[in-house]
Amino acid sequence: GYFMVPPETKDQTPYAYTYLDGAIALTSNVKNLEDAKEIIKFCATPEFGTIFAGITYNIPAVVGAEIPPDPLLEEVLDVYNNNASPWVYWVGSVFTTQKPSLYDDVLSPGMQALYAGQLTPEGLSQMAQDAISQWYPPLMNK
Structure with missing residues (x-):
């Protein structure tokens, strides 16, 4: 079972x-x-x-x-x-708990905008990079 x-x-x-x-x-x-x-x-x-x-x-x-x-x-x-x-990512994942949240603040609205033709893949990638760079140490200085 x-x-x-x-x-x-x-x-x-x-x-x-x-x-x-x-x-x-x-x-x-x-x-x-x-x-x-x-x-x-x-x-x-x-x-x-x-x-x-x-x-x-x-x-x-x-x-x-x-x-x-x-x-x-x-x-x-x-x-x-x-x-x-x-939640897409399991509870406690830094991708949902950190702010801005990669899932809630970037991917969820960004994918909808991408599918609707309001955002390019490059634009969504940049949004993700910008969001994660605010709290993910390896990316903070890039």
Whole structure:
């Protein structure tokens, strides 16, 4: 079975660290751009998510995908659905606790701006560099 680490006190909510990974991308010099775009689109479908879950026994990141009938995987999926940590980085990570927070103050709003075409990758990289340089000793003098 699976169990979450109990919180320090009874009044705290236990969280499970969950992370849905999957990075599929195109390079700038892809030879068959239209075919490659179709493959990327397919990777966002429930059909692909079901295939992925059936091969890897991982929880798929695609809404509507089905997982294989496995009691442990079903138990973990239930924990994920009901007790997932709201933080990308685990509690106590300097990336969330330091200010400015790389996650809350830079990546969360910055990625949205990047996807909306309001910010370039270089601009987001500079925002991250500027934020971390305020508190991360190896970068403070650069």
